[in-house]
Amino acid sequence: MLLLKLALRNLRRNLRRTLITSSAIVFGLTFLMFGTVMQDGMHRETVRSAVGFMAGHVVVQGKGFNAERDAAIVVDGVSAKRKALQAAVPDAQVIPRIFMGGLLTSPNGSMGVSITGVDPKAEAAISDLDDRIVDGEYVGDADTDIIIGKTLAESLAVEVGDKVVAMFQRDGILESQLFRVRGIFKTGAAEMDGFMTVVHLKAAQRLLGKEDAAHQLALIIDYERGLDAAVANAAEAMGAEATTLEILPWQKALPEVYDYIVLDDVSMWIFLLLLGFIVAIGILNTMLMSVLERVREFGTMLAVGMSPVQLAQVILLEGFLLGVFASTVGVVLGVIVTYPIVTDGLDYGALMGGVDSMDISGVPINLKVHGFYDWVKYPVFWAVSVALTTLSTVYPVWFTSRLTPMRAMRHR
Amino acid sequence: MSDISIRDLKKTYKDGDIEVHALRGVNLDLQSGEFTALMGPSGSGKTTLLNIIGGLDDATSGSVLVDGKNLVDMSGSQRSDLRLNRLGFVFQAYNLIPVLTAYENAEFVLLLQGVPEAERKKRVMDMLDAVGLAGMADRRPDELSGGQQQRVAVARAIVSEPALVLADEPTANLDSTTSTGLLETMKKLNEERGVSFLFSTHDPLVMEQANRIVRLVDGTVADDTTKAAPSNTADASAGASA
Numbered sequence: 001m002l003l004l005k006l007a008l009r010n011l012r013r014n015l016r017r018t019l020i021t022s023s024a025i026v027f028g029l030t031f032l033m034f035g036t037v038m039q040d041g042m043h044r045e046t047v048r049s050a051v052g053f054m055a056g057h058v059v060v061q062g063k064g065f066n067a068e069r070d071a072a073i074v075v076d077g078v079s080a081k082r083k084a085l086q087a088a089v090p091d092a093q094v095i096p097r098i099f100m101g102g103l104l105t106s107p108n109g110s111m112g113v114s115i116t117g118v119d120p121k122a123e124a125a126i127s128d129l130d131d132r133i134v135d136g137e138y139v140g141d142a143d144t145d146i147i148i149g150k151t152l153a154e155s156l157a158v159e160v161g162d163k164v165v166a167m168f169q170r171d172g173i174l175e176s177q178l179f180r181v182r183g184i185f186k187t188g189a190a191e192m193d194g195f196m197t198v199v200h201l202k203a204a205q206r207l208l209g210k211e212d213a214a215h216q217l218a219l220i221i222d223y224e225r226g227l228d229a230a231v232a233n234a235a236e237a238m239g240a241e242a243t244t245l246e247i248l249p250w251q252k253a254l255p256e257v258y259d260y261i262v263l264d265d266v267s268m269w270i271f272l273l274l275l276g277f278i279v280a281i282g283i284l285n286t287m288l289m290s291v292l293e294r295v296r297e298f299g300t301m302l303a304v305g306m307s308p309v310q311l312a313q314v315i316l317l318e319g320f321l322l323g324v325f326a327s328t329v330g331v332v333l334g335v336i337v338t339y340p341i342v343t344d345g346l347d348y349g350a351l352m353g354g355v356d357s358m359d360i361s362g363v364p365i366n367l368k369v370h371g372f373y374d375w376v377k378y379p380v381f382w383a384v385s386v387a388l389t390t391l392s393t394v395y396p397v398w399f400t401s402r403l404t405p406m407r408a409m410r411h412r
Numbered sequence: 413m414s415d416i417s418i419r420d421l422k423k424t425y426k427d428g429d430i431e432v433h434a435l436r437g438v439n440l441d442l443q444s445g446e447f448t449a450l451m452g453p454s455g456s457g458k459t460t461l462l463n464i465i466g467g468l469d470d471a472t473s474g475s476v477l478v479d480g481k482n483l484v485d486m487s488g489s490q491r492s493d494l495r496l497n498r499l500g501f502v503f504q505a506y507n508l509i510p511v512l513t514a515y516e517n518a519e520f521v522l523l524l525q526g527v528p529e530a531e532r533k534k535r536v537m538d539m540l541d542a543v544g545l546a547g548m549a550d551r552r553p554d555e556l557s558g559g560q561q562q563r564v565a566v567a568r569a570i571v572s573e574p575a576l577v578l579a580d581e582p583t584a585n586l587d588s589t590t591s592t593g594l595l596e597t598m599k600k601l602n603e604e605r606g607v608s609f610l611f612s613t614h615d616p617l618v619m620e621q622a623n624r625i626v627r628l629v630d631g632t633v634a635d636d637t638t639k640a641a642p643s644n645t646a647d648a649s650a651g652a653s654a
Contacts, residue, residue, distance in 0.1 A: 009511035274583065293421040300507040303468055305496025306525050307489065404488075406468045409507070 001193035001311060004099045007317035014290065018322065021286045025326035028279045029385055032181050032272055033334025033378070037341065039268055039370035041090055044372050047250065052127040053192070055253040056095065056218025058230045060085065063246050065215055066253060071100050071170075074213040075245065081238065082217060088237035089230050092221045095122050096214040098204035102168040104148070104197060108157035113148075113197050115166055117204020117214070120145075126220045128366065129185055129198065132345060136160035136183035143203040149193035150186040160184060166197070168207045175207050175275065189359030277389055284392040287319060291396040298400055299408025312397045316390060323389030335378075341371040416442040416465065416576065421474035423460050423631075434460040436631035442576070442610065447602045449611045449622035458612040459580055465610070466499055466578045467491035478575075496524055500569030502579040506516070506561040508553040508568075513539065515549035516559075518567040525572060538566040538568040543597050559590035565598065570601055576608045583615045595621045 011018045051057055059066075060081070062073035075081060098117030103110055120388045122140040124130040129147075130138040139145045146164065148156075158164060159207050167176040179199060185195055205211055221230050227249055231374050235247045251258040291298075298311055349367035359365060422436040435457045442448065450458040463469035465476055467483055476483040478494065486494065491635075500521075508517045514537055522532045540546050543563040553561050562582060569577045579598075583591035599621050601607045611618050619625055627635035 002520075005516075006509075006511065013511050200462070296507070297509060300509065301520075302492070303466070303495065303501055303503075303507075304521050305492060307492050310524070404468075406463055409503070 003314050003317055004018070007321055010290070010294075010318055012316070017286060018288065021283055022322060022326035022329070024279050024282050025323070025385060025389060026330040028275055029327060029330025029381060030334045030337055032275065032381060033331065034338055034341075035268065035271075036377060036381075037334075037338040037373060038346065038369065039264065040372040040374050041369045042145075042365075043264070043340070045366055045369055046257060046261065047126060048335055050254050050257045051218065051220060051250055051276075053129065053364070055216070057221045057227060057250050058089075058092075058219040058234055058249050059246075059250070059253045060217040060219070060234055061215060061246050061248070061253075063244055066246060066248060069099065071208065071215070074208070074210055074215055075217060076213050077212070077255075078212050078214040078217065081241075084237040085217060085219060085234055088233040089221065091124060091226075092219040092230060093115070093126055095119060095126060095218045095220065096201060097123075097216045097218060098201060098208060099215050100168050100207065102166050102205065102207070102357050104152070104156065105155040105165045105167070106158045106162065109155065111155055111195070113153060113166070113195050115168065115204060115207070116196065116198045117201040117208075118198055119201050123198075128364070129187070132185045132187050133183045134186045136181065138183055139198055139200055140182060141200070142182075143176075143200040143206070144323070145182040145203075146197055146199050147183040147185055148181060148197045149195070150184050151190070151194040152197070153184045155194070163396040164208065170207070170209050175209065177203060177207055179203070181352065184384050187359070187364035191359075191362060228400060232341055274411050276384070280388045280392050282323075283319075283389055284395060287315075287393050287396050288399070290318075291315060291399060295411040296405065298403060299405050299411065302403065302405040302408060308401055308403075311400055315393050315397050315400060319393030320386065320390045323386035327385035327391070330385065331378050331382050335373070338371050338373075342373060343370075345370040415444065415475040416474075418442075418461075418465070419475045419477075421464065421476065422472045423457070423464065423469070424472045433631055435464075435471070435474075438628075438631070440626065440636070442573075442608070444609055445602070445606050446624050447599060447622050448612065448624040448626060449613050449619050450628060451613060451619060451625050452634075455630075457631040458628055460626065460631075462578050462610065462612045463578050466501060467488045467494050475589055476505060477496055484552065496620075497572070497574045500572065500574035500577040502562070502565050502569050502577060502582045504584045506553070506558070506565050506585075508561055508564055510553050513550050513552055514545060514556065514567075517553070517564050518571050521568060521572040523564035523641040529530070535571050536567070537573040540564075541602060542601065543567045544593075551577050556619060557590075559586055559594060562586060564588075566594070566598060566601075570605075570607055574607075575609060579611045579613075581613055581615075583613070588617065591617050592614065 047350045060075065065073040080097060082094050086092070096119055100115040102113060102115050104113045118139065118257050120141065124138055133147070134150060139147055141227060146166070153159065156164065158181055160183060164179050165176050166179055167174055201214070205213060217232055219234060221227070231247060231249055235242045238245055238247065301311060302308065345368045347368045418440040421435050421438040424431055424433050427644065438461060450461060452458050454589055460469065467486065471484045474484065478498065479581065483491065483494065512520065518536045518539060519532055522535065524628050538550055543566050545560060545563050548556065548560065556564065583594060586594065598609060602609055613619070622639055624638045626633055
């Protein structure tokens with residue numbers, strides 16, 4: 001209690017210095033919180049968009065499809081499998097998809113395209129694509145509906161209502177089908193706007209020559225919640241057929257997106273380490289100054305019988321208490337400051353000078369990003385900040401350990 | 413208090429290239445209950461001798477026996493233990509801890525000793541009362557005069573009931589009135605509680621109160637005089653007339 005009392009009183013005796021030192025930690029942590037809340041929000045948005053456009057949180061595909069993207073690798077009996085997966089993961093939305101490469105022709109030209117076959121109602125519930133229709137409407141129930149990207153529409157000089165022909169080579173034979181342009185979309189991702197088309201699942205199955213088949217059954221669940229369980233339950237639902245399938249979490253289904261997120265995280269951690277180092281140097285300087293000012297006082301304490309270990313504990317406690325106080329304020333302030341960004345979002349597009357859209361690894365991203373609180377991280381930030389502040393007293397403690405009472409009392 | 417026995421104590425230190433012989437073989441015995449002044453000109457070795465007896469400095473050679481153990485051979489932690497449990501210190505510059513009140517400064521050593529709270533409170537208040545500061549327990553050092561701060565230092569030095577209080581020029585920063593009052597308090601503690609004092613001093617007021625004066629010159633004891641106990645003149649006269 002004596003040591004705690006001394007440490008607290010010493011922090012209060014030069015309140016201005018204590019507050020200035022604390023503010024370095026507070027602002028550092030608040031800045032850190034802001035950065036990670038935004039980054040976590042951006043990552044969530046990236047994953048949400050990616051699984052919405054191209055995959056699911058869990059995907060069930062024919063073995064080898066993820067690596068080869070070969071249209072011949074299909075999942076048969078899709079209707080039954082969809083029901084089985086829905087029963088096994090009741091909270092998920094189970095979406096069938098077909099992915100093909102083909103040719104789209106109009107009276108004005110032809111382009112190589114990707115053709116994605118979807119269940120329109122189910123797909124619209126989880127994908128943003130229906131929100132990105134700039135002309136016309138999203139795919140309807142008619143199996144002659146097609147929606148295409150804006151850049152593609154311009155390349156082929158087609159508008160809503162125009163006819164186009166999609167061609168697909170199957171077993172050496174060129175299959176073709178007539179479609180009517182129902183809608184034109186703009187995502188901001190060059191690849192999607194220039195090459196992506198979406199048709200009804202039935203139309204894609206006809207082109208593929210396979211009824212009741214798909215390339216992918218995507219499971220959309222709450223972000224990260226129960227991901228491992230969903231993978232396990234999906235595998236169990238597929239029973240003996242699981243050996244002919246690949247059942248993958250999104251990290252494996254979308255490795256470029258995953259790698260981007262990991263790289264972004266690593267960059268952030270490197271930045272944080274540097275920031276932490278700089279703040280720690282500042283605190284070390286302040287602690288050292290405060291110790292040097294009190295050398296004669298330490299000499300008296302040692303002279304009347306305080307042990308060097310007790311003296312070291314007082315200084316360590318000062319650093320620890322300063323760290324606890326400032327780190328707590330920093331984390332709490334970080335939560336308060338970022339609350340509007342979590343609830344209302346931050347419009348990156350406006351900050352970037354009115355940019356409409358952007359893509360990361362080919363995934364179109366909504367530029368109004370909502371921050372996200374990852375509550376697991378903040379106690380870690382707090383603990384690391386307290387540890388760094390306490391560690392910054394190590395050199396001043398070493399300095400005092402070399403004091404003898406007489407030398408200390410004569411210190412100028 | 414056990415006696416302190418000093419034999420052939422030497423202290424040499426280097427001042428640049430020059431060797432300074434601060435103590436050149438001091439022999440001295442200190443008895444319980446003494447009120448002793450070490451006097452001598454500047455550089456005679458008074459403070460050096462005090463610091464070595466207090467375990468604050470190392471001797472070059474010789475011995476300082478405390479409770480039969482040679483302080484010169486003790487480790488740093490053993491000396492720290494000795495200072496905590498057997499010695500008290502009063503410094504010229506008071507050396508109070510600025511963030512603690514008068515009560516807390518006086519209590520400091522008892523806390524380090526692990527004395528229980530109730531006993532600490534009783535002893536500290538009793539000692540503050542004995543030094544005339546009963547109503548100032550809650551004041552910080554910057555709220556006390558120099559004399560009051562020195563009284564707190566005396567309370568801190570004595571409250572742990574040390575074998576010996578070492579006082580290095582305790583009146584140097586005080587005016588004569590304050591010095592006289594402080595010395596009377598310390599003398600009273602010496603006489604009523606048997607606390608032994610060893611002063612390093614130039615102050616004639618201290619020498620007036622001391623019952624033993626040890627004069628150091630050039631690092632050796634030049635003179636060691638114990639004053640005779642004052643005779644009771646009235647009893648002597650009554651006895652003579654009887």
